[in-house]
Amino acid sequence: xxxxxxxxxxxxxxxxxxxxxxxxxxxxxxxxxxxxxxxxxxxxxxxxxxxxxxxxxxxxxxxxxxxxxxxxxxxxxxxxxxxxxxxxxxxxxxxxxxxxx
Amino acid sequence: xxxxxxxxxxxxxxxxxxxxxxxxxxxxxxxxxxxxxxxxxxxxxxxxxxxxxxxxxxxxxxxxxxxxxxxxxxxxxxxxxxxxxxxxxxxxxxxxxxxxxxxxxxxxxxxxxxxxxxxxxxxxxxxxxxxxxxxxxxxxxxxxxxxxxxxxxxxxxxxxxxxxxxxxxxxxxxxxxxxxxxxxxxxxxxxxxxxxxxxxxxxxxxxxxxxxxxxxxxxxxxxxxxxxxxxxxxxxxxxxxxxxxxxxxxxxxxxxxxxxxxxxxxxxxxxxxxxxxxxxxxxxxxxxxxxxxxxxxxxxxxxxxxxxxxxxxxxxxxxxxxxxxxxxxxxxxxxxxxxxxxxxxxxxxxxxxxxxxxxxxxxxxxxxxxxxxxxxxxxxxxxxxxxxxxxxxxxxxxxxxxxxxxxxxxxxxxxxxxxxxxxxxxxxxxxxxxxxxxxxxxxxxxxxxxxxxxxxxxxxxxxxxxxxxxxxxxxxxxxxxxxxxxxxxxxxxxxxxxxxxxxxxxxxxxxxxxxxxxxxxxxxxxxxxxxxxxxxxxxxxxxxxxxxxxxxxxxxxxxxxxxxxxxxxxxxxxxxxxxxxxxxxxxxxxxxxxxxxxxxxxxxxxxxxxxxxxxxxxxxxxxxxxxxxxxxxxxxxxxxxxxxxxxxxxxxxxxxxxxxxxxxxxxxxxxxxxxxxxxxxxxxxxxxxxxxxxxxxxxxxxxxxxxxxxxxxxxxxxxxxxxxxxxxxxxxxxxxxxxxxxxxxxxxxxxxxxxxxxxxxxxxxxx
Numbered sequence: 001x002x003x004x005x006x007x008x009x010x011x012x013x014x015x016x017x018x019x020x021x022x023x024x025x026x027x028x029x030x031x032x033x034x035x036x037x038x039x040x041x042x043x044x045x046x047x048x049x050x051x052x053x054x055x056x057x058x059x060x061x062x063x064x065x066x067x068x069x070x071x072x073x074x075x076x077x078x079x080x081x082x083x084x085x086x087x088x089x090x091x092x093x094x095x096x097x098x099x100x101x
Numbered sequence: 102x103x104x105x106x107x108x109x110x111x112x113x114x115x116x117x118x119x120x121x122x123x124x125x126x127x128x129x130x131x132x133x134x135x136x137x138x139x140x141x142x143x144x145x146x147x148x149x150x151x152x153x154x155x156x157x158x159x160x161x162x163x164x165x166x167x168x169x170x171x172x173x174x175x176x177x178x179x180x181x182x183x184x185x186x187x188x189x190x191x192x193x194x195x196x197x198x199x200x201x202x203x204x205x206x207x208x209x210x211x212x213x214x215x216x217x218x219x220x221x222x223x224x225x226x227x228x229x230x231x232x233x234x235x236x237x238x239x240x241x242x243x244x245x246x247x248x249x250x251x252x253x254x255x256x257x258x259x260x261x262x263x264x265x266x267x268x269x270x271x272x273x274x275x276x277x278x279x280x281x282x283x284x285x286x287x288x289x290x291x292x293x294x295x296x297x298x299x300x301x302x303x304x305x306x307x308x309x310x311x312x313x314x315x316x317x318x319x320x321x322x323x324x325x326x327x328x329x330x331x332x333x334x335x336x337x338x339x340x341x342x343x344x345x346x347x348x349x350x351x352x353x354x355x356x357x358x359x360x361x362x363x364x365x366x367x368x369x370x371x372x373x374x375x376x377x378x379x380x381x382x383x384x385x386x387x388x389x390x391x392x393x394x395x396x397x398x399x400x401x402x403x404x405x406x407x408x409x410x411x412x413x414x415x416x417x418x419x420x421x422x423x424x425x426x427x428x429x430x431x432x433x434x435x436x437x438x439x440x441x442x443x444x445x446x447x448x449x450x451x452x453x454x455x456x457x458x459x460x461x462x463x464x465x466x467x468x469x470x471x472x473x474x475x476x477x478x479x480x481x482x483x484x485x486x487x488x489x490x491x492x493x494x495x496x497x498x499x500x501x502x503x504x505x506x507x508x509x510x511x512x513x514x515x516x517x518x519x520x521x522x523x524x525x526x527x528x529x530x531x532x533x534x535x536x537x538x539x540x541x542x543x544x545x546x547x548x549x550x551x552x553x554x555x556x557x558x559x560x561x562x563x564x565x566x567x568x569x570x571x572x573x574x575x576x577x578x579x580x581x582x583x584x585x586x587x588x589x590x591x592x593x594x595x596x597x598x599x600x601x602x603x604x605x606x607x608x609x610x611x612x613x614x615x616x617x618x619x620x621x622x623x624x625x626x627x628x629x630x631x632x633x634x635x636x637x638x639x640x641x642x643x644x645x646x647x648x649x650x651x652x653x654x655x656x657x658x659x660x661x662x663x664x665x666x667x668x669x670x671x672x673x674x675x676x677x678x679x680x681x682x683x684x685x686x687x688x689x690x691x692x693x694x695x696x697x698x699x700x701x702x703x704x705x706x707x708x709x710x711x712x713x714x715x716x717x718x719x720x721x722x723x724x725x726x727x728x729x730x731x732x733x734x735x736x737x738x739x740x741x742x743x744x745x746x747x748x749x750x751x752x753x754x755x756x757x758x759x760x761x762x763x764x765x766x767x768x769x770x771x772x773x774x775x776x777x778x779x780x781x782x783x784x785x786x787x788x789x790x791x792x793x794x795x796x797x798x799x800x801x802x803x804x805x806x807x808x809x810x811x812x813x814x815x816x817x818x819x820x821x822x823x824x825x826x827x828x829x830x831x832x833x834x835x836x837x838x839x840x841x842x843x844x845x846x847x848x849x850x851x852x853x854x855x856x857x858x859x860x861x862x863x864x865x866x867x868x
Contacts, residue, residue: 014525017290018272061526065714065813068568073713084525085287085448087564087631 011075013039014082016058022050031081036060037071039081058083117672119604119816122753126595126615127367136367139323139339140398147325148177148226150384150397151233153240154407155215155222158249158473158781159262162215162222162242169239170225175232178390179240180224180383182212186355193348200377204442206353208476209382215244216264216441217473218782219406221379226387226395249473249781253438254415256282256472264441264471284443284469287451289523297430297462301421305498309491311830311848312774313413313438316480317765317793320369321404326384327394332356334385336363341375341589342628347620353382354389361385364619365589372591372765373479376630379408405786409478410775412437412445416491418454422499426513431460435467435488440476445469446484449564452524453827454488456562457511457533457719458496459520473781479630481762482563482823486769486830490848493559493831498844507558507835508541508721516562516719532745532809533560533719539807540721545741553728554738555840560721561827565820566631567712571624572641574602574649576704580691581612582649584642587626588634589617592761592822593754597635598642600750601816605646607673608690624709632820635750636811637712643815644708656693656700661685714813718824720744722763724832728840733856735771735837741803742828747811747819756804759825763802766829768794772849792851 010030017027023046031042039060044051059068061082067073068086075081130136167179188206211222223240227233248262255261261282269277272286298304324338334356340346343363351358368375380397387395399408417434433454439445451467500510516522516533540546540558550556573585584602588594595615603610626638650670657675658665661684669678674687697704725739742763749755772792776784785791810817830848838844843858 016525018288064527064529066526066564067713068566070711070713080527082525082527085452087449087452087566 011039011077011079011081013043014080016083016085019050019053022047033075035072035075036062036067036081039075054083057086059086116604116816118600118610119748119750120752121600122751123596123600123610125593126599127590131367138320138369139366141366142325142337143396144325144327144394147394147396148228148387148391149230149233150224150226150387150395151230151237152221152380152383152397152403153223153237153242154403155211155218155220156782157215157244157246158218158251159247159264160215160244161247162211162213163245164243165223166241167223169241170236173232173236173239175228176225176236177228177393178226178387179236180210180386180390181222182210184386184390185210186353188353200444201442202352204444204476205349205378208442209353209379217475219403219475220441221383221407224383224387226391250282251472251474251777251781253413253436253470253472256470257436257468264473268443268471282471284439284471287448287467289451289465290463291521291523292462294430294432294462294464298421300423300429302424303499303502304419304421305495305502306417306419307491307495307498307844307846308415308417309494309846310416311414311487311490313410313474313477314480314769314773315405315410315791316370316372316374318370318372318374321399321401322375322380322408323398324380324384325394325396326381326388328385328389330392332360334361336361336381336385337366338363338381339366339368339375341368341371341591341630343589343620344587344625345376345628346378346381349378350382350385354386362619362621365617368589368591370591372481373483373630374409376479376628377409401788402786405791406783407475409440409476411480411483412439412477412487414438414450414487416488418491418495420495420499422503424503426503426505426510428458428460428514430462431455432463433465433488433492435465436470437467437484437487438472438474438477439469440474441471442476443469443471445477446479448484450484450488453485453562454492455523457516457560458514459516460514460523463523465523474775481765481826485561485563486766486827489561489827490830490834493828494834494844494846497557497831497835497838508537508546511558511560512537512541528717530809530812531717531719532807535807535809536560536719536721536743536745539743539805540723540741543723543741543805545723545725545739545803548725548739550725553730553840555726555728555836555838557724557832557835557837557839558721559828559831559835560719561824563632563718563824563827565636565715565718565823566633567637567715568627568631568633569711570626570638570641571707571709572598572638572645573623573707574642574645574705576649576690576694576697578694578697580689580694581614582606582608583614583616584645585616585618585623586638586642587618587623588629588638591629592758593751594629594634594638596754597750598639601639602642602646604816605643606649606690607670624707632718632822633715636715636814636818636820637710639750639818640712640814641708641710644710645706648706648708649704652704652706653690653693656697656704657688659700660688660696714811716747716811716813716819718745718819718821720824720828722828722832724829724836726833726836726840728837728855730859733852733854733859735833735850735855737767737800737833739800740767741805742825743805743807744821744825745807745809745819746821747814748808748817749806750816750818752806755806755821758821759804760802762823762825763829764794764799766826767799767833770830770833770848770850772851774849
């Protein structure tokens with residue numbers, strides 16, 4: 001009998017509630033990715049339009065460590081990837097106001 | 102084949118130079134007056150620039166007639182809105198706050214409207230200061246004076262004078278159809294607020310206000326700009342970021358970035374207020390028109406009337422706790438003045454308000470509001486001191502009502518590793534508890550108090566940031582080194598970069614000369630702000646040093662004719678290791694450098710990084726005051742400030758940052774405020790009437806450094822420049838409450854205001 005391959009561990013993503021309009025209200029989900037850009041691409045694939053807001057208007061905390069403009073920071077399996085307002089910078093066209101965890 | 106593990110630094114994992122207190126590399130120049138500040142530069146043929154400023158808080162500019170000024174002999178150029186390009190809206194970072202190029206352009210030179218007393222409306226360049234002043238008097242501006250608004254709550258009212266007809270509040274659904282002064286609403290929420298308050302045995306709700314306060318840097322803004330006929334431009338100025346000045350001038354004037362070189366002078370203080378531009382684009386435009394260099398220096402009055410203070414705020418805080426001391430819920434409503442253009446630090450204010458505590462259920466609502474005052478600029482931990490002043494007052498009140506020592510109550514609820522911040526992520530290793538314990542265990546905290554004396558404690562939080570930095574290390578022929586970086590030294594970063602480079606190279610710091618370079622001499626480096634330089638540019642210097650060490654090992658390996666893997670670097674020496682150990686005498690950096698030409702050429706390296714993982718900073722302050730009940734005067738008797746530095750690279754500078762932040766915060770607490778007349782004109786634009794604390798107003802501030810290492814920096818460094826200004830206002834207010842029983846809720850707690858509160862039993866700013 002061929003053993004069944006274990007599913008890849010997934011990163012847990014926490015989104016601010018301001019982005020819930022893209023996700024139908026979902027603010028916590030899991031994605032498979034190896035870096036922050038991969039997380040953003042995976043989210044864009046599920047929720048069209050969210051990628052630009054995440055990339056341009058948000059910082060990212062991976063396991064508690066905040067990254068800004070750092071698309072290639074590694075995301076480990078079972079990491080917590082939490083998007084939060086940038087500390088400085090931003091774009092007036094973006095809604096960078098709410099966070100719910 | 103022998104192998105050796107390559108290590109940065111002195112090779113044994115301990116720190117030899119980081120943590121020591123060598124003489125500051127810029128000290129002699131500064132105490133002898135040789136250091137060159139913004140106003141010190143002069144060039145051949147240089148003209149004197151002066152700026153004409155609006156006397157009105159809010160006025161439509163119907164017409165500007167500068168013909169008489171242009172005709173005055175000696176006047177070489179005049180700039181009004183007609184000579185400045187119109188700039189489209191684009192948001193960019195400036196420290197921890199954001200700025201919009203369109204707004205920045207309209208702030209350096211008004212277009213349709215003057216939006217505050219002091220708003221620039223024209224500028225001249227002339228051969229002498231007297232002619233420039235005369236020319237300003239000849240410029241005729243036809244104003245239609247409009248109603249104005251100064252107070253943040255009044256500006257939020259539906260019938261308030263509207264500053265910008267195209268401003269519709271962001272962050273609310275649906276977007277309003279009528280313009281208002283509220284630029285945006287921000288909102289953060291966690292847990293179940295109703296459940297949290299239902300679990301509370303005690304609930305306290307209070308409303309607070311703070312006034313805008315100026316950074317109070319001793320050196321006014323100053324610039325020399327020179328535009329050549331070939332389009333090449335040079336700017337010399339006092340700034341916290343030469344690269345941001347370059348970008349701002351390029352964008353505001355339509356010049357390629359590559360055609361502008363900006364050289365930062367020494368800087369006589371900034372504290373965030375020199376992260377933006379006021380004079381630089383104007384001087385450069387005047388120089389373009391005149392074909393000669395132009396120098397503009399602000400007067401102190403101009404600094405107050407036209408450069409950015411931090412926001413004033415209105416806050417309501419509601420918190421609940423169980424009788425055994427657990428905070429169950431917290432809610433905040435915050436409104437911050439942005440000045441004449443949007444962009445107050447409301448967002449960080451919201452994110453920081455409850456950050457020192459582990460609170461499951463919380464909600465924060467914030468508003469960014471424009472008023473007829475100068476556009477705010479960053480000021481140490483922008484936004485945090487305002488909101489945390491309010492929150493720390495309520496925390497203290499709950500502790501008192503529960504009969505729990507205020508330090509113990511804070512410790513019972515303190516944020517720690519794993520605590521989820523209201524803004525999303527969980528904290529990594531942080532030193533909130535450690536600073537609270539150090540404060541509680543200090544000798545100060547147990548000294549008996551006398552009559553009319555009181556003690557207050559408060560805790561503060563700031564994120565700290567990293568970001569883009571470059572550093573170059575050149576090894577000189579004699580084995581000394583130069584470390585070149587792009588951050589103006591506003592608080593000791595020359596020393597901290599020098600020490601980190603020395604540590605990584607393994608040579609004494611006096612052998613490493615730090616140099617702050619112009620924009621053409623080092624790669625892009627984000628400005629000095631956000632408590633980032635020692636962390637981020639320090640990491641760049643360490644990276645560059647690591648590359649230099651690699652080269653040094655390679656050169657030694659060539660000289661010895663052994664594999665590079667068999668060479669280790671220790672205490673500034675190359676040493677053969679493994680099976681080659683003992684085969685050769687260790688070779689110093691000087692010996693290797695002397696043979697650099699024969700072994701491959703000069704030894705140098707550059708590192709460019711985007712530093713991530715800045716460790717958050719926590720601090721706890723203890724303040725003792727004595728209140729004169731007849732005059733309302735508050736005397737600060739003792740002050741202890743505890744700060745988590747991660748690792749104090751140069752402890753004397755860290756202590757200086759702690760003391761400086763505390764001193765500024767005490768001034769914010771007790772005296773500083775802008776006073777406007779009924780027409781919206783600033784009445785106290787000078788240090789005689791804008792009362793900042795001086796040395797004789799303060800006791801020695803006892804600075805205590807706690808070190809909880811930041812795991813994201815090779816030496817454990819956290820930024821330290823901003824957190825120390827967060828706790829003082831609450832520490833002072835809590836001490837006054839402890840002395841008098843009156844909770845002062847409005848800043849400043851100046852003698853007239855405190856006396857009135859004492860006379861009224863707590864009404865009018867106290868309760």
